[in-house]
Amino acid sequence: MESSVEEEISVEDEAVDKSSFKRCNQIDFYRRQKRLCPGKSSYRAFMDTVELSNRSVKFQIINEECKVPLLVELYEIEGNIFRLQVNEIAPLKPRYQVSDVLIKEPASLRLTILQKDASELVLACSNEDQQLHITANPFQMQLVSKDEIVLSMNTNDLLYFEHLQHPPQIRKSTLQEKADGSADSFKGYQEDLGLWEDKFGSFLDIKASGPSSVGLDFSLHGYEHVYGIPQHAEPLLLKNTSDDDVYRLYNLDVFGYKIHSKMGIYGSVPLLLAHKPGRTIAVFWLNSSETLLEIATKAAVEEQSSSALFTSTAELSRTPDLSKQRVLPQTDVRWMSESGIIDTFILMGPHPFDVFKQYAQLTGTQSLPPLFSLGYHQCRWNYEDENDVKEVDAGFDKFNIPYDVIWLDIEHTDGKRYFTWDKKKFCNPDRMQKELMKKKRKLVVIVDPHIKADPQYAIYLQAKEKGYFVKDRTGRDFEGICWPGLSSYLDFTSPDVREWYADQFAFKNYKDSSEILFVWNDMNEPSVFRGIELTMQKDAVHHGGWEHREVHNLYGFYQQMATAEGLIRRNGGLERPFVLTRSFFAGSQRYGAVWTGDNKADWSYLKISIPMLLTISVAGISFCGADVGGFIGNPDPELLVRWYQVGALQPFFRGHANRNTRRREPWLFGKENTKIIREAIKERYSLLPYLYSLFYRVHIAAEPVMRPVWVEFPKELKTFSIEDEYMLGNALLVYPVTEPKATTVSVFLPGSQEIWYDFRRFIQLEGQGTLKIPVTLNSIPVIQRGGTVIPLKTSVEKSTEWMADVPYELHAALDYKEYATGELYLDDGHSFRYLHEKQFLLRKFTFHENVFSSRCADENGQFHSKCVVEQILILGLKKQPSSVIARIHDKKVKAVAFTYDAKSSVLTLKKLSLNVSIDWDIEIKVRS
Known part of the structure; x- marks a missing residue:
């Protein structure tokens, strides 16, 4: 079995076979929803059913065609968030509602009724500037803020809700009786039956609950720039869609995914952000079934009204006063999901960082990673044996290249049986890990969700006996083909399965594992080689009787959750885990890192990786990266060098390659290229204090580590579509070189009053707007923003753990007011003591009025470090110090040694030896 599978999947380096995956017009619920006609709504609301409580406002709506009543619930949530839920009042059985993604049930505020009659309901919000307007016929809603309609729902009358029905075999006799055997009725019966079955190729999907899709349209008034909904190999700024070319959120194993395609790939986060000068909002569509999104940006005519807060929808639709009209952009978005309920959150901002915090309030912040995981990771499918691992590890030392983690892919196991070791190739894994431990390095191994169907394999035998596998529609264990051959798939939606799975990482269960072993969850879309769209049948059955169609996009989320819990539990809850997952959903940020999957060694994939990572970042998952060099194919040396340079300045930094590629450890491309790659990796390690501090900020305040330029410059229209450069935190602007043989690049420097400095040469860049900057192969442009202080390490060692006591260097870049500020976060780098015992340190550095100061930024922190600040560079100081x-x-202490470069206006303070844990000031007296 294994050999045939290996042959089947050995065809590499080919473009994705799109015929294996559905086009939109082959998705049955999409075809049904597309039959709706805008402007012809079937839904109306009953205002006499309105119920007001401290928690929500409820009322009923009805579809005039099928006469099925639905319950609408509206909530205002603390933090400027609104929630809309629509569900059947009396379904034949419960409809699926997403669990475990929200970190808690959101706290609600009381809405009050300002106006209510048969045609309209107006609700006042806790913020006096905001109101909700609901009209009865057709049922529509508007969210009004400060005399402006910010967002409206069902504007185009595309609300869609398929109620659960009895199976056609129950209804057949009734239909035939009514028709007295007429041909028309039997044809109707056949059409009805078709709604309960779906064919794609040789696959038949039987829908136990029948058609149950939902949909809703939103109009975003005044917005033409929208972002988010990862994961797609698409630009940062989302594009208008067309029929049969819409954004698909459906987690799939797509080998060598196509660039500029809206098809779903490995992960899904149904969060869409809209931005305009002065306001950012977002729509979070909480649904884990297959979801499609249409986008249409257009110019819309709106009538200005000083009394918009008290103007009904009916009045707004009257004959307009042309003298009071204005033309504004408007983006219409339409969400369509295969099943579940309508459960959507409106995040009202108004600033970008407000939206990030509001989303994190719902789904959680990025977990604080262990420090080692921010270092460089070396991976390949596969390092062949223990000797190969030893030689690669030694190579980094020989060529003086720091790294923290070496990875093992599927070949390290005993016949693709996870939690095991190949007895010939890895006969002494305990010794191998002890050798890595001596060098203060770590090991990551792959653990996939499919389990080899082998009665002699303890994991399989236990899971089968306990009933822990996903079932097929007949009640037997679902079986599919993956790396081990015939496999069954663990049902991670079950809390019992997750509990048992977490226990498998215990040292007593996972033989020859150690505290330096961490985990990579791959193939967890889930991937099924001979399955429909290379994944699991939608009519497979999970815990609670839910069909796979309901939970598909949650499968990888749940595996990463269980894996992270297992790594925490094995050390008694003391140590932070590291888990990388390929498949993800909203909330995955709580459990570790993600990456962009099977990319190619091609310049176009390097280029698209930047907007892909920015999109993932603004959707809440900051710990993300792309395989350096491209997973598929052989990069030429220039491409590899450029990829290392940008990868070193992104959150997750891993070199990875397919088994059919040539070896590409960093020292295999000639002396000069080795030197350049070494310098890129070393720069990463010198920047770790800044990166770790950024991860602390995203952990406590949801501020993305890697962020689009518009996030930092939300009023500057030119930044809204920029995707070839990005901000690393608020201090560094990075411009990756993504074209071969480039000698210059055009870098846009935003901010009319900003001052920007070359990060490496410390000189101020002259000019504003787009600058042509010369480049060589040695580096890519990295530019420090005036007004910021960046902490660095003064030297680089073999790995992060070797660098704990290496002194700090601070780079203060002054703004036009000769001011700068920045932070440094410190803890032990690996445990949860920062959380449970307040063993952390947060320092704030400020340069103001010629005084550089260090102060405690959080008095709760109890961590003390022996580390010192050895040197400070102050860029942009215009006067010579005396x-x-x-x-x-x-x-008072002794005078500080310094040098001053009048040409570049750089002051260097030397041999300071100032403890980083305590308060101090440095006074600079300048010559008048």
């Missing part, structure tokens, strides 16, 4: 004095706790 003397520099350092004070600790207001106590």
Whole structure:
């Protein structure tokens, strides 16, 4: 079995076979929803059913055609969030509602009724500037803020809700009786039966609950720039869609995915952000079934009204006063999901960072990773044996290249049986890990969700006996083909399965594993080689009797959750886990890192990786990266060098390659290229204090580590579509070189009053707007923003753990007011003591009025470090200093040694030896 599978999947380096995956017009619920006609709504609301409570407002709506009543619930949630839920009042059985993604049930505020009659309901919100307007016929809603309609729902009358029905075999006799055997009725019966079955190729999907799709349209008033909904190999700024070319959120194993395609790939986050100067909002569509999204941006005519807060929808639709009209952009978005309920959140911002915090309030923030995981990771499918691992590890030392983690792919196991070791190739894994441990390095191994169907395999035998596998529609264990051959798939939607799975990582169960072993979850879309669209049948059955169609996009989310819990539990809850997952959903940020999957060694994939990672980042998952060099194919040396340079300045930094590629460890491309790659990796390690501090910020405040330029410059229209450069935190602007043989690049420097400095040469860049900057192969443009302080390490060692006591260097880049500020976060780098025992340190550095100060930024922190600040560079100081004095706790100490470069206006303070844990000031006296 294994050999035939290996042959089947050995065809590499080919473009994705799109015929294996559905086009939109082959998706049955999409075809049904597309039959709706805009402007002809079937839904009306009954205002006499309105119920007001401290928690929500409820009322009923009805579809005039099928006469099935639905319950609408409206909530205002603390933090400027609104929630809309629509569900059947009396379904034949419960409809699926997403669990475990929200970190808690959101706290609600009380809405009050301002106006209610048979045609309209107006609700006042806790923010006096905001109201909700609901009209009865047709049923529509508007969210009004400060005399402006921000967002409206069902504007185009595309609300869609398929109610659950009895199976056709129950209804057949009734139909035939009514028709007295007429041909028309029997044809109707056949059409009805078709709604319960769906064919794609040789696959038949039987829908136990029948058709149950939902949909709703939103109009975003004044917005023409929308972002989000990862994961697609598409630009940062989302494009208008067309029939049969819409954004698909359906997690799929797509080998060598096609660039500029809206087809679903490995992950799904149904979060869409809209931005305009002065406001950012977002729509979070909480549905884990297959979801499609249409986008249409257009110019819309709106009538200005100073009394918009008290103007009904009916009045807004009257004959317009042309003198009061204005033309504004408007983006219409339409969500369509195969099943579940309508459960959507409106995040009202108004600022980008407000939206990030609101989304994190619902789904959680990025987990704080262990420090080692921010270092460089070396991976390949596959390092062949223990000797191969030893030689690669030694190569990094020989060529003086730091790294933290070496990875093992599927070949390290005993016949693709996870939690095992190949007895010949890895006969002494305990010794191998101890050798890595001596060098303060880590090991990551792959653990996929499919389990080899082998009665002699303990994991399989236990799971089968306990009934822990996903079932097929007949009640037997679902079986499919993946790396081991015939496999069954663990049902991670079950809490019992997750509990049992977490226990498998215990040292007593996972033989020859150690505390330096961490985990990579791959193939967890889930991937099924001979399955429909290379994944699991939608009519497979999970815990609770839910069909796979309901939970598909959650499968990888649940595996990563269970894996992270297992790594935490094996050490008694003391140590932070590291888990990389390929498949993800909203909330995956709580459990670790993601990457962009099977990319190619091609310049176009390097280029598209930037908007892909920015999109993932604004959707809440900051710990993300792309395989350096491209997983598929052989990069030429220039491409590999450029990929290392940008990968070193992104959140997750891993080199990875397919088994059919040539070896590409960093020292295999000649002396000069080795030197350049070494410098890129070393720069990453010198920047780890800044990166770790950024991860602390995203952990506590949901501020993305890697962010689009518009996030930092939300009023500057030119930044809204920029995707070839990005901000790393608020201080560094990075411009990757993504074209071969480039000698210059055009970098846009935003902000009319901003000052920008070359990060490496410390000189101020002259000019504003787009600058042509010369480049060589040695580096890519990295530019520090004036007004910021960046902490760095003064030297780089073999791995992060070797660098704990290496002194710090601070780079303060002054703005036009000669001011700068920045942070440094410190803890032990690996445990949860920062959380449970407040063992952390947060320092704030400020340069103001010629005084550089260090102050505690969080008095709760109890961590103390021996580390010192050894050197400070102050960029943009225009006057020659006459003397520099350092004070600790207001106590005068000896004068500070310094040099001043008048040409570049850089002051360097040397040999400081100022402890990073305590308060101090450095006074700079300048010559008048």
